[in-house]
Amino acid sequence: MLITRFAPSPTGPLHLGHAFSAMLAHDMARAANGSFLLRIDDLDQSRSRLEWEAQIYHDLTWLGLSWPVPVLHQSTRLPRYRETLEILWTQGLLYPCSCSRSDIRAAASAPQEGAPLHGPDGVIYPGTCRPASPPKGPLPQEAALRLDMVRACEMLDKPLEYREKGETIAPQNLPATVGDVVLARRDMGASYHLSVVLDDADQQITHVIRGQDLQDATQIHVLLQRLLGLPTPAYHHHRLIRDEHGKRLAKRDDARAIATYRAEGASPQDIRKLVGL
DSSP states (O other), rough: OEEEEOOOSSOOOOOOOOOHHHHHHHHHHHTTOOEEEEEEEOHHHHHHHHHHHHHHHHHHHHTTTTEEEESSEGGGGHHHHHHHHHOOOOOOOEEEEEHHHHHHHHHTGGGGOSSSSSSSEEEEEOTTTOSSSOOOOOOOOOOOOOOOOHHHHHHHHHHHEEEETTEOOOOHHHHHHTOOOOOEEETTTOOOOHHHHHHHTTTTOOOOEEEGGGGEEEEEEEEHHHHHTOOOOOEEEEOBBBBBTTTTOOOOOOGGHHHHHHHOOOOOHHHHHHHOO
């Protein structure tokens, strides 16, 4: 059975871009007599708010979407994420990192390094904290943990593939083009990359529908799926909804919030027309 999902963060109002992604995933599932799941990405407890979560339900219901309940909350999944981090740590694929974002920018911009390179997570980590050999002892608590990309790619016996347009990923390129990505954050327990891979697998998601802004991250997710022995879903990275200046919509753009359109008298069909559905 085809299963899609929409996984918003309750940190602000949903806008037209969210509406497009959610309706596209919902329509695809319904057309195939499949299932559409809603998942709440509330790992960032410092920014998540119950009132924003309530508005997510209200906005999506108003758009005509429905989903099974109860809804999965990522904040309830910390033991699952920790268990997986333990596995990767035991395999020698993780190391703790104490660098701040400013530390990384400074190190990557050092004269001997040339212009800093950018990957799916921004400036590619220059390897400041990367050890010469895997760390020993128990998995560190309350620490940022990075994936040793070179060691991870050495464990693969064939190229990474995923179904969208027949993409093939050459693992040997990932250390230079992606770098050692963060899989656990001090303040959230897990990063987006780790949580989304485990949640999609555990919810048996067959088709991931999301924006083109996340396409570069897919190579990280396929890599983690291979390392952890998880299935790789089909991916569809859709066009982004932009403002009149061509800028991608953000949650702070309240003028294009679904709730604003609703308050001004728009109908769900009006929203569909606005986003090209």
